[in-house]
Amino acid sequence: MAVASPPPSLERILVRRLIAVQIAVLVLLVALMVGTLAVTGHLVNLETEDETIEVVREAIDRDEAGRLVLRETPALASLRARAPDRWFVLRDRRGGRLVEGEPPPVMVRIGDALDEIGQARLGWTMGPGEPDGPPGRMKWIETRAGRVQVLTGPGPRVTLRKVVMATAMVVVVAVVPGLVPLVLAVLLVTPTVVRRSMASLGTAAAAARAVDLDRPDVRLSTERVPEEALPLVSAVNEALDRVGRQYAEQRRFLADAAHELRTPIAVLQTRLDALPDGPSKDQLVEDVSRLGNLAQQLLDVQRLSAGGFDPRPVDLVAIAESVVSDLAPLAIAAGYALAFEAEVPRLPFHGDRLAIERALGNVVHNAIRHGGRRGTITVAAECTGCISVTDEGDGIPPAVRDVVFEPFSRIARDGGGTGLGLHLVRGIVRRHGGEVSVDTAPGGGACFRLCFPVSASAASMLAPAGTPST
Template sequence: MSALRRTSLRWVLVNRLVSLQAMMLTGLVLAVVGGLWAGGYLVALEPEDETISVIEGALDRDPAGTLVVRETVALAQQRATMPELWFVIRDGKGARISQGNVPPEFAHIGDALDDIGQARLGWNVGDTPRATARMRWVDSAAGRVQILAGAGGTVPWHRLALAILTLFISVVLPILAVMTLTTLIATPVVVRRALLGLNDTAAQTERIDIDRRGARVSLDRVPEEIVPLVAAINGALRRLDDGYERRQRFLVDAAHELRTPIAILQIRIESIEPGPYKARLLEDVRRLAILAEQLLDSERLRQSVVPRSDIDLVDVTQHVTSDLAPLAIAAGYEIAYENSVERAPMSGDQGALERALANLIHNAIEHGGRHGKIVVSVTSTSISVTDQGPGIAPEDREHVFEPFYRINGGSRGAGLGLNLVREIVQLHDGTVEIHEGSNGGTRVTMTFGKRRSLR
């Protein structure tokens, strides 16, 4: 299943803002139109206009050219809707037709409006309620005529819809286009500026790792809406730190507790009569002791500052090789020491480097197949340990530096040894690599920068 597509916050805001603006603007326009129409100020939608349009459609002239009003279906419907319908029709030649009860005040007013295209005739607010009228010159089938009609009637829904559509196209759409363009330009800028603090938060979070415990994400520049999320992250980091501390205390306590029974077990095994199993039992006990020491070493590396002093890689290599030579010989190996330089000075922690080299030799003893030669060599910038065992496949060479990694799920693994080697070498600004030996087997090389100081 493909990953869910992420949506940009800026475009979510743009879409929602534009939609909200469109709805608000449309609602505002409809409210204004409705208010004007209800208050009698919207001339274009007056019902009198519909009355005049109906009368215009009924106008004609008889064969003699006399102005006549035919009884059309629309006019009949208008009369049924407006029983009080009245109107006065005049042409430019003085011909005149009137129907209904024309109020006296409007009977001859049309004569004075020949030069007016249209007019709405009524009274001031507060005057005694009286009849109102609407006048308009139109081009009908009977020619250009003036129609004066009384108020009343209703506006058909299609005319209202057409008026609203016209208003929407001519007013709402241009305003909405300007607002949309403004939103498209302004929203990304506003979002980017508002989330600058969130970028800093992401950068702070990116720098948090296992070696920087206790770190927390600052809330100084975080938007208020994001504060709960950042606070939750800080809470999760605090719980992880607490759990990690508990785990580390357990490992240290367990390693300390194991040292005493392991030492007692070793003494008891050494006191038994020599036999075929005594050497193997002693080797297994030494492995347990080494594992306990590796657990303590791992915690020391994480909790303390590694001391720095002037040391010599040649001295380190000679000392560790001579100490572990009896163990290698007892396990069935021939062990050799090679050096290409008399001295290899550098700045570092001699104890840590001795433990790293000892771990490499112990690994060679444990996984070298119990035959052949183990060669420990030193140059001006490196120390290598080579065995003639089955070797390590290229795809596993990086993984064996992980704690307790097992090759192909089997029993052979690096335990904590190679993991500690890598940590110690990295503290000395160096690298550790695994290659195939010249005669098969495995060659592990620790390389350091000459005379380089610790981090």
């Protein structure tokens, strides 16, 4: 099974790309700097000039007349072959002069003025240009012919080695000191900038998490949303508008259908009451009761979604006793005994009486349908604010106890029911700030507990109470 890769991080993407752009810009600047040095003559191969001076040192000599001459050495021959345009001017303090190549005229004349200077670089910073010519290198050296001034100029101006060395020098001197603080700034500043820029998206995401059937009108805020993300947020809001309209239409349809069903169901119930008693009538009464309960559940779905609650002071004990009285005939017809127990005579609570009655009625209907048609169904009001419904059926396996409260969940072997009843129970109880749970009853059946947050004073009203059985 393939593991899904984590979503890309905008912070990491921006950091990587900003650093890449900075490196690319600095590389371009280095290339421009090195190119400019090459074009302006600042990449003259100093090592080649020093090599020329050393070659000349070994080759220079004097003839019988005392004039400066060059002996033909292998190094001199190699230099002439490799750099045919290299020139040099040799001069001693006696006025002797030896010229090879084609030096710029100004270089031939300038040597006389440099007697007191040991070595120098001669030239102009703005490039070769005519008529001045390229820069030169002057140095006084000791030779077998005595102290001689060598003035030489470039042959091959740029070599690969020279470019690499110049580039490395520029990188070390200019690029690295500037790149390090830039990278650190990107690493430190970019995450903060991204988080602040995307803070409004966090607000929109929080609003998106709040969207559900109970709050269909929630929309994502577009305030301070970045321009690049605004189309996405607007598209989500438009989609929520469309879904909201379709959901409202479905709710109206369900409510209308449920209302339309109630009239024929009531007529059918009246006609069944006129039939003589017998097993067939009992079965039909139970089936019609299920049909009426389904219609009521559809109305409850619509009412729960619309938030049509009317909280008022109620008595949970009285509500539980009323539900038991209403459903006693149906339970007895299905083969059960229906019992009611209360630990306190009254249990004051602030809630919607009709909704609580529907929730408790759905749980009792569920017990009647799935309790095995045997034993006793017990409804008990506890002083803690919980109302329990216990049957003596097969119970609910632990593995599916959380599933039974999901909408349209049907775990019964016969596959009957709509899967809405217990979902509505949970929705109603939670709307009142409580919780519903299911466990195994002492006799092995199912035990549903509807727990409401009653006040401490109500929970302390313990008093003897009867436990009538119907």
